[in-house]
Amino acid sequence: MPSPRVDALLKDKKVSRYQEFLLEREELMRHKWIMSESHGRDVGFEVALTDWVQHHRHQWRSERNAKLSAD
Template structure:
C-alpha cells in the first residue's frame, strides 16, 4: 500500500483543496482582466490583494449559495 499516494489523493479530493483551486482560478481571471485594463501585467500580488478586498466576499457568498442549492438537488452550475 502506497500511503503517500493515498494521502495525496485524499488531499486533492478534499473540499479545502477544491476551494483553493476555485479561488485561484478567479484570482487569475481577475489578474487578466485588470492587466487588460491597465495595458500591462499588473502582477499576481496586486491582483490577489485587489480581488480579496473587492471581490472575495461576494464571490464566496455566491459560490456557497450555488453549492448549497446543488447539494439540495438543483442543477445550477458554479460560476
C-alpha cells in the same frame, strides 16, 4: 463564468479544501488577467490578489456557497 472544470467541482457538494483553493485561484487568475488588460500591462499577482480580496472575494464566496446550497 466558471470553466467546465469548476462547474464539475461545484456539483460535488463535498468540495475538499484543495479543490476550494483551486476554484479561488482560478477566479483570482481571471481577475489578474482582466486587471492587466484594462491597465495595458501585467499588474502582477500581488496587486491582483490584494484588489480581489478587498473588492470581490466576499461576494464570490457568498455566491459560490449559495450555489452549493441550492444544488
